[in-house]
Amino acid sequence: MSATIRVGIGGWVYEPWRETFYPPGLPAAQALRYASTRLDAIEVNGTFYSTQRPSTFAAWRDQTPEGFVFALKAPRFATHRRVLADAGESIGAFVASGIGELGDKLGPILWQFAPSKRFDAAEIEAFVRLLPREAHGRPLRHALEPRHDCFRCPEYVELARRLGVATVFTDSDEHPSFADPSGDFVYARLMRTQSAEPQGLPPRLFPALAACARHWRDGGEPAGLPRVLPPLPAGPPRDVFLFFIAGAKERAPAAAMALRRCLAAAQGEPPASPQVA
Secondary structure, X not given: OOOOEEEEEEOOOOOOHHHHOOOOOOOHHHHHHHHHOOOOEEEXXXXXXXXXXXXXXXXXXXXXOOOOEEEEEOOHHHHOOOOHHHOHHHHHHHHOOOHHHHHHHEEEEEEEOOOOOOOXXXXXXXXXXXXXXEEOOEEOOEEEEOOOHHHOOHHHHHHHHHHOOEEOEEEOOOOOOOOOOOOOEEEEEEOOEOOOXXXXXXXXXXXXXXXXXXXXXXXXXXXXXXXXXXXXXXXXXXXXXXXXXXXXXXXXXXXXXXXXXXXXXXXXXXXXXXXXX
8 A cells, every 4th residue: 555644633522622623513422523534543642541442442433434543642551650661561451452443543552751761772672572563463553752852862763763663753842853764654743833823833834744744755854854863765655644732732623634735735636535434
């Protein structure tokens, strides 16, 4: 299959979206169905805080159209601990909790470390080797999100590349921000939306974002982004996941939809409007 670019938001329940995204009077039970027909993906934060049931994953699957995917934020019980190498039991419980019920709609798994977790090559390697490569007969893709600035070093990037895990590009001034690809897909969390902008960002920025996404998809590394190491030679195509997460969160859906329109315009076609199954 050809590489794809998916644009989404974090979650689908946020009260201000009643004013900026959802139609008036839309029942809360229909929020996911509505959001999934206007976006390509959603990053689920609830899995970070508590264990979900298999029936919950199945319900999410059934409420969303074909081609839609969920990125799952892995539980803090696995990522926010003193010794990451001891996380095996928590990782196993998460994978066994029913994530396979998502079927083809299971996207990457995000492993966000605690801000206090410093880079230790042996510990990170031991942790990554605990991550299963498949579940329920389906391959799993993992993305690490360091939150301590000491990860912004050649030793970490080289280790992540050797282990074959993606590193999140966190576009923020508050967290480590570097865009060195380290896996076979790109995962970006965009945190600069602005309340004063109806589309979340000045319109002039969306073509540049779209070009950046296409560059990643086509196996390259966009110029002008913060990085640790020099760019690699162009490689094979990659799937790209872009999530508008923080900043002015009430504008995240508008920003995601604007970027989807910009990507579609570059292809000379309207953005897809999938039908709900």
